[in-house]
Amino acid sequence: MQSPVANDYQLASFTDMTTLLDNDELLNALRQTGARITKPRKLIIQILADKGDEHPDAMEIFRRAVRRDSRISLPTVYRTLKMLEEHGAIQKHAFVDGRSRYEPADGPHHDHLIDMDTGAVIEFQSEKIERLQEEIARELGYEIVHHRLELYGRKTKA
Amino acid sequence: MQSPVANDYQLASFTDMTTLLDNDELLNALRQTGARITKPRKLIIQILADKGDEHPDAMEIFRRAVRRDSRISLPTVYRTLKMLEEHGAIQKHAFVDGRSRYEPADGPHHDHLIDMDTGAVIEFQSEKIERLQEEIARELGYEIVHHRLELYGRKTKA
């Protein structure tokens, strides 16, 4: 089962810094930019930090938020997500299914494998692939600003 | 300028089979499925086969079609594109900019590098990356059905 050479990739399960996002680190940073720390914002940030099922979309975040404060609105969820993304605190992914999904931007870079049957999102990282991408871009005369790598597949049966 | 080892990737400029798509091959295949070869369909297939600027979106295809027959409609363009995609004759890509873009599905697999300044789409292929993807999926217990790899970057200055 173990390959002769060290594995290139690894499952992206980082150290559990569950509460890193909502801890005042971010709130203070936001305050610094002149942004106001409102109740809806704190709530949304908390929800994103709660590593439940990963990569929720805006509607799912909205649902979870409503549970805790029914006065929140969907536009505010979108506005807050955009703000957090511009601040670099979260990342937005658009998988093939339409909606955008979000995740905290702490932890190292990784890409995704989507289970086509269950919708599950599995994270992985491959230094080799990252390097090859850089190399390819460089030889084409380009500098990569960002990239998108998604594998869509099904569990191997048996 | 040439690297010491053979290049893994290569620019995806295949043999120029410009008229492969619209030649009766496809039309007959479609006829076989019971589909009718209508004027709008022939037109759209021609447009896709005319390798002009690559990866046009539905609206662009619609514009080009209107030039040759002003009676065509946008829904018909979408319907025809969907049909061709289901038939495997074309591929649909959704880059970060929203709209979906289409290209004939002849030629070998390749991925894309998008010039963030000009919007230009550069094709490339890397056997190594493809292999690594397979390997990663396999070790995670998955079989890849399809994938998406897009590099977004800018021309290296100087």
Place this chain on the structure above:
DNA sequence: ATGCAAATGCAAATTATTTGCAATAAGGAA
């Protein structure tokens, strides 16, 4: 406590794509 700009909620707008439906036309039969 006050005041004001930033943020919110609601309704309406956007954008890309899809769908309902009556009219048209493809193409096999006669």
Place this chain on the structure above:
DNA sequence: TTCCTTATTGCAAATAATTTGCATTTGCAT
């Protein structure tokens, strides 16, 4: 060729995700 059936079309309206206008509320510096 002409007929006939039914797939396909064009148009208008519907979707679905996300965004925006605006009057009202709220954070927070004074």
